[in-house]
Every structure is written in structure tokens, then in C-alpha cells.
Amino acid sequence: xxxxxxxxxxRPTLRDVALLAGVSTKTASRxxxxxxxxxxAKVAAVQDAVAKLxxxxxxxxxxxxxxxxxxxAIAAVLEDVSNPFSSALHRALEDVARERDVMIFAGSVDxxxxxxxxxxxxxxxxQADALVVVPxxxxxxxxxxxxxxxxxxxxxxxxxxxxDVDAVLVDNHAGAAQAVHHLVAHGHRDVAFLGDxxxxxxxxxxxxxxxxxxxxxxxxxxAEHIAHDLHAEANAEAAARRMLTGEAPPxxxxxxxxxxxxxxxxxxxxxxxxxxxxxxxxxDFPLADLxxxxxxxxxxxxxxxGRLAASLIFRRLDGETWPPTTHHVPTRLIARGxxxxxxxxxxxxxxxxxxxxx
Amino acid sequence: xxxxxxxxxxRPTLRDVALLAGVSTKTASRxxxxxxxxxxAKVAAVQDAVAKLxxxxxxxxxxxxxxxxxxxAIAAVLEDVSNPFSSALHRALEDVARERDVMIFAGSVDxxxxxxxxxxxxxxxxQADALVVVPxxxxxxxxxxxxxxxxxxxxxxxxxxxxDVDAVLVDNHAGAAQAVHHLVAHGHRDVAFLGDxxxxxxxxxxxxxxxxxxxxxxxxxxAEHIAHDLHAEANAEAAARRMLTGEAPPxxxxxxxxxxxxxxxxxxxxxxxxxxxxxxxxxDFPLADLxxxxxxxxxxxxxxxGRLAASLIFRRLDGETWPPTTHHVPTRLIARGxxxxxxxxxxxxxxxxxxxxx
DNA sequence: AACTCGCTCGACAACGTTGTCAGATTGCTA
DNA sequence: TAGCAATCTGACAACGTTGTCGAGCGAGTT
Numbered sequence: 001x002x003x004x005x006x007x008x009x010x011r012p013t014l015r016d017v018a019l020l021a022g023v024s025t026k027t028a029s030r031x032x033x034x035x036x037x038x039x040x041a042k043v044a045a046v047q048d049a050v051a052k053l054x055x056x057x058x059x060x061x062x063x064x065x066x067x068x069x070x071x072x073a074i075a076a077v078l079e080d081v082s083n084p085f086s087s088a089l090h091r092a093l094e095d096v097a098r099e100r101d102v103m104i105f106a107g108s109v110d111x112x113x114x115x116x117x118x119x120x121x122x123x124x125x126x127q128a129d130a131l132v133v134v135p136x137x138x139x140x141x142x143x144x145x146x147x148x149x150x151x152x153x154x155x156x157x158x159x160x161x162x163x164d165v166d167a168v169l170v171d172n173h174a175g176a177a178q179a180v181h182h183l184v185a186h187g188h189r190d191v192a193f194l195g196d197x198x199x200x201x202x203x204x205x206x207x208x209x210x211x212x213x214x215x216x217x218x219x220x221x222x223a224e225h226i227a228h229d230l231h232a233e234a235n236a237e238a239a240a241r242r243m244l245t246g247e248a249p250p251x252x253x254x255x256x257x258x259x260x261x262x263x264x265x266x267x268x269x270x271x272x273x274x275x276x277x278x279x280x281x282x283x284d285f286p287l288a289d290l291x292x293x294x295x296x297x298x299x300x301x302x303x304x305x306g307r308l309a310a311s312l313i314f315r316r317l318d319g320e321t322w323p324p325t326t327h328h329v330p331t332r333l334i335a336r337g338x339x340x341x342x343x344x345x346x347x348x349x350x351x352x353x354x355x356x357x358x
Numbered sequence: 359x360x361x362x363x364x365x366x367x368x369r370p371t372l373r374d375v376a377l378l379a380g381v382s383t384k385t386a387s388r389x390x391x392x393x394x395x396x397x398x399a400k401v402a403a404v405q406d407a408v409a410k411l412x413x414x415x416x417x418x419x420x421x422x423x424x425x426x427x428x429x430x431a432i433a434a435v436l437e438d439v440s441n442p443f444s445s446a447l448h449r450a451l452e453d454v455a456r457e458r459d460v461m462i463f464a465g466s467v468d469x470x471x472x473x474x475x476x477x478x479x480x481x482x483x484x485q486a487d488a489l490v491v492v493p494x495x496x497x498x499x500x501x502x503x504x505x506x507x508x509x510x511x512x513x514x515x516x517x518x519x520x521x522d523v524d525a526v527l528v529d530n531h532a533g534a535a536q537a538v539h540h541l542v543a544h545g546h547r548d549v550a551f552l553g554d555x556x557x558x559x560x561x562x563x564x565x566x567x568x569x570x571x572x573x574x575x576x577x578x579x580x581a582e583h584i585a586h587d588l589h590a591e592a593n594a595e596a597a598a599r600r601m602l603t604g605e606a607p608p609x610x611x612x613x614x615x616x617x618x619x620x621x622x623x624x625x626x627x628x629x630x631x632x633x634x635x636x637x638x639x640x641x642d643f644p645l646a647d648l649x650x651x652x653x654x655x656x657x658x659x660x661x662x663x664g665r666l667a668a669s670l671i672f673r674r675l676d677g678e679t680w681p682p683t684t685h686h687v688p689t690r691l692i693a694r695g696x697x698x699x700x701x702x703x704x705x706x707x708x709x710x711x712x713x714x715x716x
Numbered sequence: 717a718a719c720t721c722g723c724t725c726g727a728c729a730a731c732g733t734t735g736t737c738a739g740a741t742t743g744c745t746a
Numbered sequence: 747t748a749g750c751a752a753t754c755t756g757a758c759a760a761c762g763t764t765g766t767c768g769a770g771c772g773a774g775t776t
Binding site: 011054057063081082084088126 | 368369412414415416417418419421422427429431438439440442445446448449452459461462463465466479480481482483484485503506507508620623624627643644645648649650
């Protein structure tokens with residue numbers, strides 16, 4: 001004999017199970033979903049059939065039919081799943097989702113607005129129950145349909161534009177200001193700024209914080225010591241090198257993004273200035289404490305952001321309602337060494353060095 | 359007037375579109391799928407209706423009905439989406455999948471066999487078209503049903519057990535041996551081993567490579583200089599510290615995993631031995647080149663592994679068939695400094711230092 | 717003029733599942 | 747013993763979509 005039974009072509013379905021167990025599909029369904037109200041004998045028969053056939057329910061078909069139509073999957077539209085910030089966020093979402101057996105679709109936008117739309121389209125088309133978005137475009141009006149249809153949407157790290165939804169943001173302005181105050185308190189007045197693409201809202205906010213903090217101390221930054229649109233490590237390294245080898249080089253650097261910080265570190269290292277020029281970076285990174293000197297940063301907390309975003313999502317999915325709200329997750333200055341290299345203006349102006357409250 | 363029209367409760371469906379456009383659902387379907395064979399006038403009417411209602415096709419329902427039943431989603435069962443190896447792998451999968459508009463479900467196993475099964479269950483239940491698995495369990499027989507049903511499965515980094523599927527592996531044995539040969543060539547005979555959980559196949563292979571490479575040089579490692587089951591940074595640091603402060607401390611360390619390497623670096627640093635004790639780590643990590651001294655590693659190439667895994671998946675999905683095959687992606691020794699710290703036995707035995715071919 | 721051909725279009729069924737409902741069986745009460 | 751409620755079970759429809767098939771129509775052929 002080649003086949004013991006009718007050998008259903010593809011995967012076994014509930015119908016195959018029911019047939020083998022000698023019950024109706026509905027009763028088979030009752031057993032596999034644990035709905036109850038089935039006699040022990042039939043339960044056993046169905047379970048036997050399930051085991052024998054290796055039946056796996058088709059959750060896709062089930063969610064098509066079920067009352068709420070939930071797919072128990074949420075989508076994460078991230079900057080790049082392989083960068084530390086995004087992947088920490090991703091992991092935090094997963095941790096919260098796991099408690100509810102919800103899966104995560106993740107995709108990388110790479111700062112490409114078209115890609116952002118394509119991803120969101122793909123995810124909504126696949127009936128994701130909710131959307132977590134780190135946007136790259138300058139306007140997300142196109143999401144209105146989804147939001148109106150009742151899909152919970154949370155923006156993370158960058159504010160929504162043209163649409164009113166929950167957001168979990170970092171206080172970039174305050175964080176940047178904190179970094180600059182810290183440097184000034186350690187005797188620096190010539191603090192350079194190296195930042196990400198100005199098209200990114202957070203980059204603009206950090207620059208704003210930098211400018212205002214300096215101006216609080218009556219300092220006007222030199223135009224040569226400001227570099228924008230550094231999105232790759234190599235660009236940042238070149239920009240830092242240019243500043244540091246120019247005339248009247250800065251005595252401290254504020255690097256407003258991860259890769260920019262690392263590029264600047266390379267420049268400092270290769271010029272042998274890493275023990276002499278102070279540096280505070282925005283966003284923490286692994287091994288920052290093992291470098292020489294250890295790198296002082298304004299840390300964001302992507303895990304906390306992810307957990308908060310997920311909890312907002314699930315509260316909405318549970319039916320809770322409230323007006324769209326923006327939440328701010330605080331930053332934390334972690335002094336490790338590079339930011340405490342003294343500058344030429346000790347005990348700046350106002351007496352004791354100004355330290356932000358822990 | 360409160361509502362301009364019948365205001366369909368949830369998302370608009372093809373039926374709503376057809377109704378508004380005055381055509382049958384089938385014709386509406388023809389338009390949105392681009393099937394063709396529809397007059398220009400009706401195409402326009404349908405497109406208008408689509409735009410007016412903000413209609414989005416339900417890909418889930420579509421794949422239920424369509425001939426091949428594909429969901430255009432593949433699942434990645436990873437160690438931890440937030441660790442650099444996993445996330446680089448994830449990203450590589452995404453890059454290949456993107457070309458075909460295929461999305462990725464990702465989940466973290468955290469070395470928990472139960473979680474591995476739960477994730478795979480969840481993904482198959484959601485009709486993922488294929489599975490990429492970095493296994494944590496010691497046996498994956500339970501996947502037989504999926505494989506028989508024709509779902510392409512590729513194992514990455516760790517070999518499948520109890521089941522015969524494609525695999526993309528690192529040559530851990532050779533990579534570890536290469537690291538040890540490198541250290542011996544630089545004058546070390548007392549090379550310690552610090553490795554991950556012995557329950558992980560790759561950890562065992564790396565240990566094997568270490569032992570055999572030493573034995574090639576007629577060296578028998580001291581039992582005190584071998585530490586297994588170091589899965590967290592803190593454990594690794596403690597173990598390294600114990601070895602380095604014991605009597606007859608090793609002159610070189612081979613750290614067989616990422617976090618173990620970092621833990622060992624912390625121990626070296628805190629004991630002030632980082633310029634005196636050589637170290638080669640298995641698996642590269644960001645910023646290894648910026649540490650003092652820069653860290654020599656045997657690098658894996660998670661991107662290449664991911665791309666290869668994805669290409670195997672898609673070739674199978676395209677209908678190509680071949681017997682399950684194991685592919686080995688080569689490692690590469692990257693000499694940066696920490697591995698070239700000289701040991702007490704210069705020009706070891708066989709004349710010129712043995713360097714593996716680049 | 718009768719016929720065929722090609723094209724457009726819609727009715728219907730089906731994908732795998734679950735909600736609804738009514739029928740069948742059982743056990744209990746009066 | 748009749749009556750009734752409680753329990754179990756299956757037929758059927760439906761979720762949103764697409765494959766199948768045949769009807770309708772105008773144009774071209776003999």
C-alpha cells in the first residue's frame with residue numbers, strides 16, 4: 001500500500017480531522033478551540049485525529065471568520081532592524097506582545113519615505129492589528145484611513161505630522177541642552193555640534209536644544225563648528241576632522257546621534273585628541289564604557305519607549321479610549337569620562353558647576 | 359446629515375467598492391488585482407470607488423482563496439532580535455525578501471526550547487510561507503510535519519537535529535582552530551578557553567577546534583584555564599578574573615562568544631592586563647577596532663548567512679528542489695592588536711609563525 | 717442571414733474557519 | 747408518564763477574496 005488513507009494533498013484541515021474523528025467540522029472546531037460542550041469521547045476522538053494528521057489550525061482563516069477579526073500580529077515600522085536603537089525597541093515590543101501571544105512584523109525604512117508607505121501598506125494589507133511607527137516621511141496624513149478604521153497607531157521617537165495619534169518621544173531638546181550644560185560646566189565654551197539629517201525632526205530638536213543651551217550661557221557658536229546632515233559614520237568622521245584641524249578648533253564636541261558619535265571618536269582617536277577634546281554623545285551605545293576614555297552620553301531608553309508604546313497599543317486594543325497623547329520618556333546623562341575632560345574656562349560663570357538633577 | 363452614505367461599519371470591502379462602482383465584486387477584483395479584461399469606463403469607476411472609500415485589499419482573505427495560498431511572509435526564529443548577530447541576520451533576510459515584497463515575522467527564542475516551539479507554532483499557524491530557524495532545542499523532529507507539508511525550512515548557525523533540512527552554518531571548528539593557531543604563532547602556549555553554554559552545538563564545536571589546534575602544537579591545556587557555560591557578560595568576567603588572578607595565569611585568552619569576549623575584556627581592563635594578555639574573540643562586534651588595544655576576532659558574516667538562507671528559501675518557494683544541503687560560510691580572522699600581543703615563546707616551533715591564508 | 721469568434725462581465729462556489737440556530741438526546745421534575 | 751430544561755451536536759451561512767464557467771454582445775466570416 002502506498003497511502004494508508006485518502007492522503008489530503010496539502011495541510012490537513014479541520015474537515016479532514018472531523019472526517020477522521022467521525023464528527024462535524026463544528027464539533028472538531030469546538031475541541032481545538034477549547035470551546036467546550038463536547039462529550040469526553042468525542043474530545044478524545046478529535047484529539048486523536050489531530051495528532052494522527054498533524055493538524056495545525058489555520059489562524060489566518062480563523063481570524064477572517066472570528067468576530068473581532070484580530071490577527072494577533074502587530075507591525076513595527078523601524079528605522080533599521082539591525083541598528084541598536086531599533087532592535088532594542090523591537091525587542092521591547094516583543095516582550096510585551098509575547099504575554100498576549102501576539103507576533104511582530106518588523107521592517108526597515110532606512111529613512112526612505114516611499115519605503116515607509118510601502119511597509120505600512122504591506123502590513124495593513126496583511127491585517128496587522130496595530131502599527132508602531134518610527135516615521136521617516138515629513139507627513140503621515142495617508143494614515144488617516146487606518147486610524148479611522150480603528151487601528152491603533154503609535155509613533156515612536158518622532159512625532160506624527162498631519163495626523164493625530166499617540167506618540168512616545170524623547171525630550172530631545174532637553175537632552176541636548178543637558179549635554180551642552182554639562183560641557184559648559186566643565187569649562188568649555190567652544191562646543192561644536194555634529195548632527196544628523198536636518199530632515200529628521202529629532203535632529204532639528206537636538207540642534208535647537210544645543211543652540212539654546214549655549215545661548216543660556218551667553219555663547220554664540222561659531223558657524224564652522226556646526227555640521228548637519230551627517231548620516232553615516234564616514235561623513236561624521238570627516239566633518240569632525242575638518243573642525244579639529246581648522247584654526248581655533250573646538251574644545252568640546254556634542255555629537256547628536258549614534259553613528260555621528262562614533263565617527264567623531266574615530267577622528268579624535270586618529271588625531272590623538274581623544275584625551276584632550278571633550279565629547280558628549282546623544283544616545284548610548286554598547287561598549288561606550290570600555291573605550292578610552294569612556295564616552296559620556298545622553299542616553300535614551302529604547303526599551304522603555306518600546307514597552308510604553310506596546311502598552312498604549314494593547315490598552316487601545318482592549319477597548320480603552322482616550323484622546324491621542326504624546327508621552328515623553330526622559331533622557332539620562334551618563335558621565336563616563338569623555339564629557340568631563342576639562343576645558344579652558346574652569347568654574348565658568350555661576351559659581352559651582354551646573355549639574356542637571358539626576 | 360450625519361452620514362453621507364451607508365457608512366460601512368469596519369473597513370470597506372471589495373463588495374462596498376463594487377456596489378459603489380456599480381459592478382460585480384469579481385469585476386472590482388479584476389481591477390484591483392490588475393487582472394485585465396475590463397473596459398476603461400469600469401476601471402475608472404472602480405478606481406474612483408477605491409479612492410473614495412479608502413479601500414485596502416485584505417491580503418489575508420486573498421491568500422486563503424488564491425491557488426498557492428502564499429501569505430508572502432516568512433518567519434525568522436532568532437536568538438534575540440536585539441543582539442547584533444541576530445539583527446544582522448534579520449536585516450539580511452529582509453533585504454532579500456524585500457525584492458519580492460515578502461514580509462518578515464521575527465521572534466526571540468532566548469535559548470529556551472519551549473519558546474522555540476511556541477514561536478514556530480505561532481508562525482506556522484499564521485501560515486508563514488517559510489521558516490528560518492536558529493534553534494535552541496536539542497531536537498527539531500517536531501518540524502517534520504511542516505517540512506512534509508512542503509514548507510521550506512532553513513537552519514542558520516546551528517545544525518538541525520532529528521530532521522533533514524537545509525542549513526547555513528559557520529565552520530566553528532576551523533574558526534576556533536584558526537584563532538588558537540594565531541595565538542600560538544605569536545608565542546603563546548598557555549591559551550585559556552572561555553565558552554558559551556555547552557548545550558549549544560556551536561559552543562561545543564568551538565571548544566573542539568580549540569583543543570585540537572592546541573594538540574596540533576603538542577600543547578595540553580590546563581583544566582583551570584577552561585571555562586564553559588558562560589552565557590552572560592558577568593559570568594565571563596568573573597571566570598576570566600579567576601583565571602588571571604590564579605597561579606600560573608594564561609598568557610592568552612580565546613573567548614568563544616561575543617558576550618564572553620566583552621566580559622573578558624572587562625576583566626583584563628580592570629586588572630590592568632589588557633596590554634599584556636593576548637585575546638582573540640569568536641564573532642566580531644561593533645567598535646572592536648576602537649578599543650585599546652583593538653580586539654582581534656574571528657569574524658562570522660551574519661549578513662552573508664542571512665542572504666544565503668533567504669536565497670535557499672526563495673529558490674525552494676520558486677519550485678526548485680534538491681536534497682537538503684548544509685552550507686558553510688567561512689570565518690575570517692581580523693588581526694587588530696589584541697591577538698598580536700607577543701607571548702613568552704617567540705618563534706614557537708616550526709620556524710616562521712603559522713598564519714592562516716587570508 | 718446565420719454562424720463563429722473574441723471580449724467583457726457577473727453568478728456562483730470555494731478557501732478554512734467560526735457564529736447562529738435548531739434538532740436530538742438525556743435527565744429531571746411534577 | 748408527560749413535560750421541560752439542560753446538554754450536546756451538526757447544518758448552514760458567513761468572513762473577503764478569487765477561480766470557474768457560462769451568458770451576453772458586437773464584429774467578422776461564409
